Amino acid sequence: MKALSPIHLNLKYSNPIGSGACEDHEPSFLKSVDMYFDKAANISGVSSKTLSHMKAPDCMLKVTFPIEIDNEVEIITGYRVHHSRHMLPVKGGIRFAPDVDEQEVNALAALMTYKCAVVDVPFGGAKGGISVDPSKYTEAELERITRRYTVELCQKAFIGPGTDVPAPDVGTGAREMSWIMDTYRQFHPNEVDSIGCVTGKPISLGGVRGRNEATGLGVYYGIREFISYPEVQKHTGLSGKIEDLRIIIQGFGKVGYWAAKFFEENGAKIIGIGERECGVYNPNGLNIDELFNYRLSHGSFLGVPNADIIEDPLKVLNLECDVLIPAALERQIGLRNADKIKAKIVGEAANGPTTPLADEILLKKGILVIPDLLLNAGGVTVSYFEWLKNLSHMRFGRMTKKWDEFGKAQIVELVERNVGRNLSDTEKKQIVQGAEETDLVYSGLEDTMISACSETRKTAISKEIDYRTAAFVNAIEKVAAVYEGSGIMFMN
Structure with a gap:
């Protein structure tokens, strides 16, 4: 059976993997982001006034609205935070989860500001x-909730292709x-760019090919780049070859699945995967599509053949491997388990998976x-590509x-005449074929990740700091350049 995209996998939502295990004495998610920011800010050389402006969110929206469910009225609470509008539009996802609150949204919005800056995407953070809990509602009920939330965003000017995407x-x-797009367009029927009010849409409605797998593919490109650096190879003992990697991934959703697929396709062994109900492990490597299809049909990994079942999914994080990829939710590596991590590299595919105290232990x-x-x-x-x-x-x-294909065909014809050998139709097709949208998206993403990784590496080496702090320093300096260049930061 052909594997379906994880975007169609409608498993029940539950709390984060290992939920309830985060210690009270560790900082909150928002405080954790602030701590990482402060550590880098002290190194950046940016003025304290600019840093104060940058750190505080620009504006926050909290809305409540009634939805009738089974003849009863339920009050729904939603949030939208614009952390930094130094560039417009601002950009950031919308999550449906029972533990969504103001602090979490604030923290994620801040990360979006710095994330966009790190990869030179000209958006502010939101x-x-x-x-x-989306598993407790029917599709029709979720549609009503989504559309009602969008109405609130429209009425408060918190959405639009030039404002917030x-x-x-x-x-x-x-x-x-x-x-969301359909609701927005009802409010703006004559806006020619209204299709750009949101990204991650179906292809038929203006989406871009390659968006579903983009985060997982970016994880693959990023780790591939870092293991190619001589200093990383020396420090970890890794060969720099993807096919030599043993990888464990926590989370098998849209990010974890695609990261696993790209590593598997390029020769790496995925030896362990953790999900909310349990983990699976096979030192000889797991078959990603077989796992995906099994979980699609059974609703969990329980009983999957050709793998050991690990009842406590958090213990997957403790298994020995070359690369550990937390791809679930925030705060999964903390004081409770940081000293048990046996990976050589931790590649953070999730937002905020490591607490600051745990980060110090890992370092x-x-x-x-x-x-x-x-x-x-x-x-x-x-x-960003979809928005463009x-x-x-x-x-x-x-x-x-077609113009590219025409030019390549002429080159092939010239080579055949001079070499005296005619290529087969298959060979010609491989050489001459012009780039499809997916090819261009992959190429643009690869170039972006290579550049961002190189910048982070350069800053880490020059300042003798870790990669996280280096990435934050780069982000802070880029955002500060916009703030200070505008001349309107501290108007009286």
């Missing part, structure tokens, strides 16, 4: 969420984005951490594909 996040996908153990604001930026990068496509009202490659 985030949104609704405090609901949401995207999918935990608990949402292309379906919800299509509802003292010699474990390299590739931070979330760099490694999981593939989603917002390709969202929507504003141009043209599919990528439409104007150039």
Whole structure:
């Protein structure tokens, strides 16, 4: 059976993997982001006035609205935060989860500001969420909730192609984005760019090919780049070859699945995967599509053949491997388990999976951490491509594909005449074929991740700091340049 995209996998939502295990004496998610920011800010050389402005969110929206469910009225709470509008539009996902609150949305919005800056995507940072468990509602009920939330965003000017462009996040996908776009267009029927009010849409409604797998693909590109650096190879003992990697991934949703697929396709062994109900482990490697299809049909990994079942999913994090990829939710590596991590590299595919105190433990153990604001930026990068496509009202490659093929065909003909050998039809097709939209999106994402990784590496080496702090320093300096260049920061 052909594997379906994880975006169509409608498993029940539950609390974060290992929920309830975060110690009270560790800082909150928002405080954790602030601590990472402060550590980098002290190194950046940016003025304290600029840093104070940058750190505080620009504006926050909290809305409540009634929804009738089974003849009873339920009050729904939603949030949208614009952390930094130094560039417009602001950008950030909308998540549906029962534990969504103001602090979480604030923290995620701040990360979006720095994430966009790290990969040179010209957006400000934002985030949104609704405090609901999507598994407890029908599709029709979720549509009503989504549309009602969008009405609130429209009425408060918290959405629009030039203002605020949401995207999918935990608990949402292309379906919800299509509802949001349709609702927005009802408020703005004559706005020619209204299709660009949201990204992560279905292809038929203006989405871009490659968006579903973008974050996972960005994780693959980022880790591939870092293991190619000589200093990383020396520190970890890794060969720098993807096919030599043994990888464990926590989370098998839209990010974890695609990261696993790209690593598997390029020769790596995925030896362990953790999900909310349990973990699976096979030192000889797991078959990703078989696992996906099994979980799709059974609703969990329980009973899956050719793998050991690990009842406590958090213990998957403790298994020995070359690269550990937390791709679930925030605060999964904390004081409770940081000293048990045996990976050589931790690649943060989730937002905020490591607490600051745990991060210090990992660094003292010699474990390299590739931070979330760099490694999981593939989603917002390709969202940027989708937004550009929507504003141009043209599919990528439409104007150039045939011209590229014509030029390549002429080169092939010239080579055949001079070499005296005619290529087969298959060989010609491989050489001559022009780039499709997916090819261009992948190429743009790869170039973006290579550049961002290189910048982070350069700063880490020059300042003798870890990669997370280096990425934050780069982000802070880029955002500060916009703030200070505007001349309107501290108007009287």
